[in-house]
Amino acid sequence: MRANPGGEAAFLRIEGVSKRFGSVTAVDDVSLDIARGEFFALLGPSGCGKTTLLRMLAGFETPSAGALLLEGVDLAALPPYRRPVNMMFQSYALFPHMSVTGNVAFGLRQDRVPRAEITARVEEVLALVELSGLARRKPHQLSGGQRQRVALARSLVKRPKLLLLDEPLAALDKKLREQTQFELMAIQQRVGITFVIVTHDQDEAMTVADRIAVMDRGRIAQVDTPSAIYEAPRSRYVAEFIGDVNIFEGRARAVNGGDVMVEQADAPAGLAAPARADGPAAGDAVMLAVRPEKIEIAPGPPPPGTANAMAGEVTEIGYLGSVSTYRVRLDSGKTVVSTQTNRLRHGGGAIDRGARVHLSWPVEASILLRS
């Protein structure tokens, strides 16, 4: 990870920002620090306030409360056309009556950049997005992927301090989207501009971003690196929004060394998870989250007394090529999902549907969540 959010004074500081539309609170007391050169993602379902937050950064919405500071300068005082911030729109918003060059040069013309420099910079940025041959085309003569590149070039050409990307890849088909994600990361590293991307696609956020803020109904649920968000979610919402997860509800029994023991009906020897600093006390209702790929599935039982062990019957097997997904019904009727990598071709010792199996996972794979 390039960015080190703690080390440097915040490049972009979002301080207690709220936005209310009438009685609806779209963004609710959000505070964030984003470092220079960081690729930051705002992730959440539609209506979680991520686009509103982006539009406040661009200047199209005014915060109802709080401050937006870019290098210590309050952005609120500046109208959109004076902010050192550019935005790439979800619809691309290419000017239909201008050529590719006209679109890309538009921002430079507003700044009265000399003509020769405009030409040079437009050529440079079109080369960066690999569109050099199409400079004279009109937007309606371009494919979806080409328009997306023009929109990116247009928002990059002014070398903004901050680039905002509103669902930049949503209109592309799956294959092109995945390819473009890597190009976007390469371009961001080359130009060194701080990117803030808004997306509802968790895979996209995980792939491109250095850090992700997961948003839920106007609030920040968690800000962390992609791996921390996945491996150490701090709430059920985050655990369930990113990837698949099995959730077990139980009661904390005792803190045993560094581990918390949890009583749960399906596990005879109980469940164990590493304790958290703000960990629950004995007797609290808690949740334990386990990712499907961390759960081992075996025909025979583990040694008696092992924590994190359960038994059940395989009800369904989903074969996905690289992995298979097993749905196992426990004796209590609860279904647990386990994913196994298909290392062997046509899997040796394969487990069939209806088989009685034993599930287990290491203590470190358990994530303790408060109820």
Add this chain to the structure above:
Amino acid sequence: MRRGLSGINLAALTLGFAFLYIPILLLIIFSFNESKLVTVWAGFSTKWYVAMVENALLLDAAWMTLKVAVVSSTVALVLGTLAGIALARLGRFPGRTLFSGMVYAPLVMPEVITGLSMLLLFVALSWARGYWTVTVAHITFSMAYVAVVVQSRLLTMDRSLEEAAMDLGAPPVKTFFAVTLPIISPALVAGWLLAFTLSLDDLVIASFTSGPGSTTLPMKIYSQVRLGVTPEINAVSTVLVGIVSIGVIAASLINKRAMVIREREAQAADP
């Protein structure tokens, strides 16, 4: 296309066109009539066109109509565009409902009422009735049409185009002239042509608001017809029909071209 043209469709089409256009066709044919009688064909002649061109009163009226139409539709274009922008872009402002109602009122107001109220206004202000009063009256009712056309175009236009221009450093006024105006220009042309043709063939409002020396062509034709129809009127009407047809065809071609371009863009947008 061809398959759809069965016997019954063909009959419906023919009847429809006949119903709409035979009166106009007759009017045009009889403008080339040799005879002074409008209903008896006596051979081809263009003498009524010559008579028309030599009729100074008629030409004065035509010139007056043209001046009124050009000036009123141009002013209506500016005012109507401003009203359309206010309605489509300002969001909720105090008195918006009242404003929008007042902009649209002239569309549904009976012309007699509009004409009468304009007349009362001019009398109250003691303005001498003439060219300017007719023009002002025409601006009043035709700007409503422009406002409707412009507003509906602005509502279908992607707001993010304007936001993108501002984001790239163009202040609001610059954004309007560099981005909004070029994109809605087909609607402006259509609005102007609509206002122009409305002004060209208005009789009622002009009758109320004109004074001596500012007779418009429709007024002239109407007063002449009451004294008896001559093929000269047919000739004038034919010329009017020609001008209006050209205007309407131009407006629809401009609109169609804009639509084709928009469609192509929409097609390119989804791969």
